[in-house]
Amino acid sequence: MTVGLPHFLTIGAALFALGIFAMMTRRNAVALLMGVELILNGANVNFVAFARYVDGGVDGHLMAAFVIVLAAAEAAVGLAIVLAMFRNFGTVHVDTVNRLKR
Amino acid sequence: MLNVETLNLPNWADARAFVPELVMFGAFLAALLGDIIAKRRPWVPFAIVLFGAVTALSYAVAGLDIQAPAKILGDMVVVDGMSSFFRMLFALTAVVTVLFSWKSEEIMGPGREHKGEFYALIALMTGGMMVMAESTDLIMLYLSMELVSLTSYVMAGWMRGSLRSTEASLKYMIFGAMSSGIMLFGLSLIFGLTGSMTFEGIRAALSAGTVDPLALLTVTVLVLAGLGYKIAMVPFHFWAPDVYEGSPTPVAAFFSVGPKAAGFALMIRFFYTTLQPVVDQFDWPLMIAVLSVITMTVGNLSAVRQTNVKRILAYSSIAHVGYLLMAFLMLTEQGLQAILFYLFVYTLMNLGAFLFVTAVNNSLKSEHLADYAGLGFRSPWASVMMMIFLFSLTGVPPFAGFIGKFYLFAEVMRREWYWLAIVGVLNSVVSLYYYMKIARALYFDKAPEGAGAVPVPALQIFAMALLAVPTLLLGVMWGPLKGVADRAVAVIAGL
């Protein structure tokens, strides 16, 4: 079977599922952000694959480019928050951060 | 070679329909610059942003009467009745929040930093929320949501030395990044299903061909995860109580109304203008009904157990999302009118209730119910207005909340979802219990010995009155606002 759209979508789905798994099991805040990057990349693979096989234009590419830009912005803010957390709590382990009542 | 004549270049005519947003973004930049130039004079950015918000509000009110939707800026955003309505709502929220924050200890107290940037970010976030309500393209949908999210992560962690504030910001960021990623994946699938990035194109493609129901359901669930996080819908609500409790109170007040209403705006636009033709292909009404019931029940039952007033209000705002979702069942015009009306009323009363907590917190330094004992006599004006907000939140006549709830329930009854209406009424009864717990603390519990008056600055009283007076007036004279909401829904682009 020649490589086609479903193959790329499967890779996107795999990255997405791995990202979700990381978000559910990881307790290191930086590792959680890595999980987010996996999810975003999964979506991006889909966008580019659809742009090639469905749309034929560059709309999907444009979206993927914006996602990369936003991933950079989100990483900057996210890591700043993680560093603030490290400064205040002395750890990046999210389970130890529970001063707010449940 | 490119032919410039054929290119879709931006033009000034577009900018004319886009004034409130441009004013807010301009205020953001001007406030940042003003803060740098006028060092240590936070009134400069405060004045700039307040002026910007008032200007935007007047432009938004003047622009309410819209005959036909105008697609502007390369068809990325649209100015129609609904976006004008939300513009007005967000500008009003910004005006009140900015006025209120000026005397809030958590933002302006001695030793606090970045006072100027706070106002700048409020302006930016307001502009971002306006764009959220106007997006008609997947790119703008995602970009505007992320702008609002990123700004809110920063604002939640505003009190950097505070462990609680840092934790709030961390939780907000982790949940937010995850749910927006999930939504993005859903958006990628819908792009694949329809080959279009614009809502209009998606709608056309969906109503033309038969779309695989499984794929459609998957897309819906994934997108609902992202939007549900923004509006704090169960099961994507975990962040809300912690974030509201940990953030500075004026910020929590802003979060509980602004981004939530913006999330609803986006949800209405996305689902009403794209998915409506295929709603009967899967059980959308049942899905929304179940989500609505879970959301209001979880919100109300959790609120009962809380002793921190901020957390009570956080859970109560989750419960209100449940009420709002009730009218989202059939994606009908009447339902949307009810949602818009209720969102406006909800903004007034919920913002007001949160502002009371801020006002009291300034000198009381506590958000616990036990410390609120006797406040009704220690800060009479603020407490009277708090009572108005509480009664309105409960939904008893003659306050605005009653009219809002009436329209929501009327829509549910009209679609003959009687069991849902009954659950909603039962939930309102539960909510009466915890709202009255606050009221009892204010007026019937004895203040501790030697407890002095809790002064509330005149500016904050004024800001609260800006919300309390309409809450009262709309309870007896709701016609004009209902008319505005009806006209807003009548002119929605892409239908």
Place this chain on the structure above:
Amino acid sequence: MAADLVFYGFALLTVLAGCFVVFSRNVVHAGFALMFTLLGVAGLYAMLGADFLAVTQTVVYIGGILILVLFAVMMTRVPSQNAPRRGLDRMVPAGIFAVAIFALLYKVATGTSWPTATPGEALPTAKLIGVKLMTDAIFPFEFASLVLLVAMIGAAILIRERKVLPAEAPAEEAATEAPADEPEVTA
């Protein structure tokens, strides 16, 4: 046929490295594995005719974001403290959930009749994207600059050194839940 082999190579690289990111107990290793995932994705972009994106992915994602992540990993490491072993009680339900999601998405990916068109010859996309960014998509382009500005300001606000003395520090902690064990940290 050769193209298929290249695809499987990149796919394997992406997914295996992704697994490593998720399962590795050492965060530094996970960070480096993420680089290979991102490289694999860049390769997939190139295969899909997205030349501009493949370069952007390499330059911005690997050269920018990943470096940022690795910096954060290095700056937040506590040497004395080993990462606690993750319990099976969390791994198993999460694993079942993730596999279920993958199965669902796989079914959607393979079972749906996507409105495909036969892909034409892959042309250079940089010019098309550039024109689009300056015309139709100029508003999102400008809007993204606002997002980047707020990210910059936000990051600076959140981690700039504090100038406030502890005596002036906010009192809201003490009022609500005296944190005797963890005093406020002033850097």
